[in-house]
Amino acid sequence: MYKLLIVDDEKVVIDGLVSAVDWEDYQVEIVGTALNGNAAYQLIEETEPDIVLADIRMPGLNGLDLIQKVKNILPDTVFIIISGYTEFDYAKRAIELEAVDYLTKPIEFDEIIQTVEKAINKYEKIQAEKNNNDKIQKYQVELEEKYILDSMLGRQLDSQKLAAEFKKCTVFVAGLKSLKWLTNLTSNGQDFIEHLKIPFVKRGYRAFIYLMEEYLVVVYANNQQNQESNAAMIEFSNILQHEVKDIPIIGISNTYGGLSNINKSYKEAIEAFHIGLYLNQSFTSYTDLEKMDQNVGTDMIEIIDHYFQKQDFDIYAITQIINDLLHYCTERMLTPVKSKYLCFKLINNVFEYVQKEFDLNVESILEEKYVIYKQLNQLRSLEEIREWLISKISKLLDYLNDNQMSYKDKLIFDVKDYLKDNYCKIISLDDVADLFHISPAYLSSVFSKKVGVTMFEYIINMRINKSKELLRTTNYKISEICDQVGYENQRYFNQVFKKHVGTTPGKYRSKHLIKQEVNTTLN
Structure with missing residues (x-):
């Protein structure tokens, strides 16, 4: 469970934050609450929370000062700042103090959850980095290796003995696409490293190899300036490929004089490795990256x-x-x-x-x-x-x-669309054909083949269906419905309706109204 402390000078806000979320669902335990900065600091000393959700303006210590003071005793604690103010200066200082987020009141439920999850992720990252640092400590047994590692990571040290041996130095980084490949090694870690050193040792190079979280880092003294260094690197790649059953990606730094540039070499090798990973290429030299086209393409x-x-x-x-x-x-x-x-x-x-x-x-x-x-x-x-x-x-x-249409399909689609909007008007085959710039005979033939009925049968069906709908759902007179669906003569409308429906418009309406009354009663 992650320990959370809530600090705000308004009790109603604290109560709301405590009760608004089922914190256990998010693996969070509230270890305390405080109404001012001084009380919060005392609680933090006692409970050592992983995350602190703190108001920015409080009696005693304000939220920003609280962060600064807590960082001296618990540097890993992650802070979320909440405030009723949106001033840029507050947000800027909160960012400078590495607060994970700056929330302004009122705070939405989803916003709280997202920010706490972000804080958890940051806390986990800090712990992962600490764990990585713990792994690095194992190299202290070999002082020379530790010196090289420290120098590579940017720590300024002095060793005249090693500086004499490393008149010229190259760094390269090796890894695979999978981030977990190092955990799948079949060999013992130290034995594996010693085996990987062989290509360099047998050619007279001093080499140091480090297992990092995602890749191997190799530092070797490249004093002789010959093709042997390339051969050593290729043999190293072959050994690694045999072990991991996949082709490794290798990023190579420039070669510099002495160890003073080893940190720079390390960064170059990392960049070359990531480019090689991206381009799916076995060997990528930082020298090549420097020569690449600087335009954006x-x-x-x-x-x-x-x-x-x-x-x-x-x-x-x-x-x-x-x-x-x-x-x-x-x-x-x-x-x-x-x-x-x-x-x-x-x-x-x-x-x-x-x-x-x-x-x-x-x-x-x-x-x-x-x-x-x-x-x-x-x-x-x-x-x-x-x-x-x-x-x-x-x-x-x-x-x-x-969804592709032929010309004929598109024509019929458009004609149907036109008829849908104009069926209640007087429509002739010649008029429709003229509108679509084709002959009446061609329109009649294509429409019948594609739709299965003639265009006029299609129009009649549309009119009959609409008249049935109006008879069922409106109180319009039959003569009014006749006009609305495109018939000028009611007697002719009655004949067409009876031919297609089997009964007169009046009887159709009566029959369906009775059914609706029965349905209403049953409900």
Whole structure:
């Protein structure tokens, strides 16, 4: 259970927050409440809560000062600030003090839940980072390894002995697409690390290997400046592949003189690794990233626009532009931000084209654009983006295929639509044919084949159905109904009605009114 403390100078607010949520459902235990900052601080010392929900303006210590004071004794405690004020200065200072959120009163139920869940996530992240730091401590047995690790993580230390050995230093990071691959190692961790050092040791390199949470970090002295370092890296990759049964992704830093730049090397290797993971490429050098095109892909934007503007453009052949786009991103080694921008540009062009050419709202077929954008940004590699793009486009094309009309189908659809709005008027075959710019004979033939009845039979059925509805549901005179459904002669209307229904309009009305009275009585 996560321990929560609530602080506010209004008791009604505290009572509301305590009772508004079934906190146990969210694995939260309220360990105390306080009406002012001083009392809150004393409670915090006693209960050591994981999360504190505190008002910003209170007697004694205000909410912001309370955060600052508590951070000195419980740095892991996560704060949520609540206030009746929305001043920018308060929010800014709350952010500076690393409050997880700044809520303004009145607070909605969902807002409370979402913010507490966010606070829990932050607390868990802090604990995970602490656990990671605990794992790092195991390397203290080997002082040299600890020195290298500390230097890599940015801690300024001094070791003349190691500095002499590491006249030139390279860092690389190795991992897989799966974030949990390190937990599936079959070998003992330390034995595995020693085995991975062999390619470097046998070539005379000093090497240190660290098991981090998501990847392996390798630091080695690259003093000789020859091809052996590449051979060592390839052999390392082969050993790792044999162990994990998958091709590893490796990101390589630039080579720098001495250990003073090891932290920089580490950051470069991490960035190169993530680009390699994104591009699905085994080896990615930071040197290559520095040489990559710094433009956002303006030439590719022009290619996409030109593709959609071609007179012979075929939406069903769009797989080609997807392949061209992703090949471009890989070849130019574009960052995820840049390549996702181009992919969203492609999707946006598809939206606009389908809207223009098919008069369809693509958002009603797929999702709204902001949802599409959010989904795209969650993808971790170009391979995932390819599958996602093809899936979206396939869904759209399937919809177009399933709802595609022939010319004749469209003609009959439009004629029916016209008759629906005008059946109560005097309609002739010649008039309708002229309206749709076709011959009366062609219209008569196509309509009969597609609908199964002649156009006039179709009109009569519409008129009869409407007259039956009016007879059942209104008090209009039969002569008025006759006019409303398009008949000028009541006697002729009676004949047509009796022929199709089997009884006169008057008898039909009487019969159905009696049934309605029976139904009303039964109810």
